[in-house]
Amino acid sequence: MARFKYKGRNRQGIVTGKINANSRREAMEKVNYEGVRIIDIEEIPESFLTKDISLGGSVKLHHIVVFLRQFSTLLKAGVTVVEAIRILSAQTDSKMLSKVLKQVEGELREGQPLSDAFGKHPKIFDSLFINLVKAGEISGTLDETLERLGEHYEKQHRTRQKVISALSYPLVVGCIALGVVTFLLIAVVPTFVSMFDGVGGELPGITKFVLNVSNFAKDFWYIIFLFIILFILGILALNKNKKTKYYMDLIVLKIPVIGMIMQKAIIARMTRTLSSMLASSVPILQALSLVEKVVGNNVMADVIRNSRVSLEEGKSLAGPIEQHWAFPPLVSQMIVIGEESGSLDEMLAKVADFYEHEVDAATDRMKALLEPLMIVVLAGLVGIIVTAIVIPMFEIFDNIQNY
Known part of the structure; x- marks a missing residue:
């Protein structure tokens, strides 16, 4: 500003x-x-003292959902677009969104279309958002489009949070287990080494193993730390490369349990996005091209691309989807029914509803199974270390009593 x-x-x-x-x-x-x-x-020329300071350009999806619902309500109440943007810029809890909406308001007052004004802020409003707003402007159903877009983002956010929650649980517990084991190996086990050396005698195999691991962790901790950093950087580098990204996405889908959850979440996102765009009168080829970019998995993006090519050649949309292992038969069958009945958007919405419920159920089952499993693993690791310390101590006590 x-x-x-x-x-x-x-x-x-x-x-x-x-x-x-x-x-x-x-x-x-x-x-x-x-x-x-x-x-x-x-x-007034901008200087360091007058320049607005912003820490990051992200806006939480929750704020976008609230904005869309309020925007739709104001338009249905007869408020003009410019006035609605002005009201919402002052009402939102997000400082970044408020700043962007004020800029959008200024661009609207200069005569720019709403979709073009939003399009100048791609870090806040994605291509799906802009395309649906443009479709709503053209069809004269902007209020309904905004409401539909709000529902879309809300359901997408809920599914994403479920997946993140399910995947973060084993990661958090694993980090805690690693921290506990590391503390025992570096801080606790070495205190018993001198005691064992002073007594002499042959140590049990499990004790030798734990002592060797403890010595390695204590002497070469920087190598372990460097290896972890390099491993993470390597994964990020592979994920940024277009060729290796495909195989990384393929591996994710093949991982037991986690791959199934990711597969269902991606199908839910794909069908929900395509349904929202078709319901807003976006041409199907344009909608497929956009879904291909936002689906978030190159394996499934290739199938969508093949479906778009199939449609351009006058064939069925469901053909390539039906032939690919990543899509269950339900998806292609519902698409066929939608194509034949002329209600493809409704069929896709039903598929999205089904797989969103499947993601909820699968994540709940995964948490229920992982919780006792992780506890057993953590108890097992700690138990091995404790056993390696306790067995020689009993031998020491026996020697002292015999002496």
Whole structure:
């Protein structure tokens, strides 16, 4: 947002002042609204002291959902688009979203379409958002489109949170187990080494093994740490490369249990997105091209691309989907029914509902199975270390008593 200084005249005489606005035109409108007739107005050059400071450009999906629902409600109540944006920019809890909406308001007052104004902020509003808003503008059903878009993001957010929660649980417990085991190996086990050395005698095999692991962890901890860092950086590098990204996505889908959950979540996202776009009158080829970019998995993106090519050649959309192992028969069968009945958006929405429920059930089952399993693994690791320490101690006590 820019800052302007102005000189004008009101009933009291000549006045001067400063005002914040997204554009010169908006600044003039604000000054005129205050009852000042402008004589001169100019933008103040931006300096370090006047520049807006922003920590990151992300907006939580929750804030976007609330914004869309409120925007739709205001439009249905007869509020103009510009006025609705102005109201919501002051009402939202997100400072970043508020700042962006003020810029959108200024662009709307300069005569730009709403979709173009949103399109200037791709870090906040994705391509799906912009395309659906544009479709709503063209069809004259912007309020309904915004409401549908809000429902889409809300369901997508709920499914994503379920998957993240399910995958983060074993990761957190695993980190805790690693921390406990590391502490025992580095801080506890070495204190018993001198005791065992002083007594002499042959140590049990399990004790020798734990002592060797403890010595390695204590002497070469930096190598272990470096290996973990390099491993993470290697995974990130492979994931950024287009060729290796395909195989990384393939491996994810093949992982037992986790791959099944990811597969269902991706199908739910794909069918929900395609259903929302078709219901908003977006051409199906354009919708498929967009879904291919947002599906988030290159293996399934290739299938969608093949389906789009199949449709361009006059064949069925369901053909390539039916032939691929990543898509269960239900998906292709529902698409066939939708194509034949002319209700493809409704059939896709039903598929999305089904797989969203499947993700919920699968994540709950996974948590129920993993909780006791992780406890057993953690108890087993700690038990091995404790056993390796306790057995020689019993032998020491026996020697002392015999002596």
